[in-house]
Amino acid sequence: MPPADATARILALIAEVLELDPSDIQLESHLFNDLGASSLDIAEMVWRIEDDRAFNVGEIPDDVLDDIRRVQDIVDFIEGRLDERDAPGEEVTYAIAIGSDHAGVGLKAALVAFLSKRGVSVLDVGPQGSASVDYPDYAEQVGRKVATQEVPCGVLICGTGLGMSIAANKVAGVRAALVSEPVSARLARQHNDANILCLGARVIGEVLAVACLEAFLDTEFTPGDDGRHQRRINRLHDIELRGDAP
Numbered sequence: 001m002p003p004a005d006a007t008a009r010i011l012a013l014i015a016e017v018l019e020l021d022p023s024d025i026q027l028e029s030h031l032f033n034d035l036g037a038s039s040l041d042i043a044e045m046v047w048r049i050e051d052d053r054a055f056n057v058g059e060i061p062d063d064v065l066d067d068i069r070r071v072q073d074i075v076d077f078i079e080g081r082l083d084e085r086d087a088p089g090e091e092v093t094y095a096i097a098i099g100s101d102h103a104g105v106g107l108k109a110a111l112v113a114f115l116s117k118r119g120v121s122v123l124d125v126g127p128q129g130s131a132s133v134d135y136p137d138y139a140e141q142v143g144r145k146v147a148t149q150e151v152p153c154g155v156l157i158c159g160t161g162l163g164m165s166i167a168a169n170k171v172a173g174v175r176a177a178l179v180s181e182p183v184s185a186r187l188a189r190q191h192n193d194a195n196i197l198c199l200g201a202r203v204i205g206e207v208l209a210v211a212c213l214e215a216f217l218d219t220e221f222t223p224g225d226d227g228r229h230q231r232r233i234n235r236l237h238d239i240e241l242r243g244d245a246p
Helices: 003-018 039-051 062-067 071-085 102-117 135-147 162-168 182-190 206-217 228-242
Strands: 096-100 122-126 154-158 176-178 196-200
Touching (some): 003 039, 003 071, 003 122, 039 062, 039 071, 102 122, 102 154, 102 206, 122 135, 135 154, 135 196, 154 162, 162 176, 162 196, 176 182, 196 206
Parallel strands (some): 154 196
């Protein structure tokens, strides 16, 4: 697991335990003084990290708990364990890539936490903070990882989801679908073989976003009893191959 992914997952976990907005948590934040954590909160964080199959770091010694004061302390320890665990040249396989702009950072962190609970390995391309960024940059990153089959599918989040869906669909091989409820998420997979789910953080809340993501991940593409859905996907591919040709 790359350091950026481990950091994002840890920040999402801390935010969930402390019931805080992920954007309020910084690496330099003092867990007790700045974030109001208790010793029981720290113990729960550690327990969740030990139980997270994506980290797979084993039991964390008690003496490590005594030294944890800041968010950075947790990140440093986990990254050290990951470095020890990952053999040189070992390739990490991700089940999904996720990205957002500044408007979608909070919802992205919530979805990363949800996926972690399901044992799904997530490649988080960023961003990690709330500073203003340009959505096409992150749409392209996720889009290319999906199009090259580095990951099977992706999730993109901006304020409305519109910008992300437009940008992602500029990448050949991407079929990004903007949805706001689970039925559309399911049909986007079943009928359109969508490989990127786009969500609007300012349009839907966390509960509905999770429902959309579940429907998207739990649905397989079906070609149709007469092959009509596959035929239409093939036509999309033909259009891509023609490009700007008249």
